[in-house]
Amino acid sequence: MKIIIESPQPNEEDTIIIRCTSPDQQLISMLLSFQNSSTELIGYLDNKIVRLNYSDVYYFEANENRVFAYCHSDVYEIKYKLYELENQFSSLDFARCSKSMIVNLEKIEYLTPLFSGKMEAHLKNGENVIISRQYIRDLKTRLGIQEVRL
């Protein structure tokens, strides 16, 4: 299957055209989930309520029943559970990296292994997050690396 991305004409709305023999159930549900997916979040910082775009978030972290979105330098509280964010953004560039953290893959500068079997993700804002051993396998799959499964 070919994927072609073209730039629209000036003042033209972004459009998705699917050219196929007959759209199957998988394709329809994929398109519906894409259409319904929200890429905006409401973040709370002190007394401010801010509209956040998912692409600005480096990682989400759950701490004492509260969930925070870490952006370049600011940290916003998010009124969602971590698993809700995981479901909402799993089709985008977010991946679970530990029990309490979801990381934006696009914000990872590079990865280094640790002696404990975990990995450390060095983010583009200079922060480091730990990727637990049990989530490394999923991350590899997300990045298209095939492994021999036991």
Add this chain to the structure above:
Amino acid sequence: MIKEFFASLLHYFVNITTAVLIVTAVYMTITGQQMDSVILWEILLSGAITALPSAFLVCLDIRNGRILLLLWVAHYLLIFVITLLLINVFGWYKITAFSTILTFLAVVFIYLFTCFVHYIVDMKHAALMNKQLKQRYPKK
């Protein structure tokens, strides 16, 4: 989690058994002892027994650095005690102050060997993942 545990158990079993074989080969060359065939089964069994706590430890998702360090120290001591017990049960050699020090050093070697092998494999995986990340998210 269970799958991860068994995968880790297999990796640790292979690495620990290889390291124990190296230690045994060195020990027998130096002392000039002959090896009974049963020792091979004993090495395999000791590899399986010591791989159990190692596989369990790496499956724990602990983020506190201090607790993790304490757990690794406790894990090392546990492996050392298990090794001494196995030496006693199998009658590999008599437990004396000198042989205990040698065993301590042998366990250090096995520990470092296993960590090093895992680290080398993880480095290769990290390089592959970094390559994929670069391709997927080229620098703007």
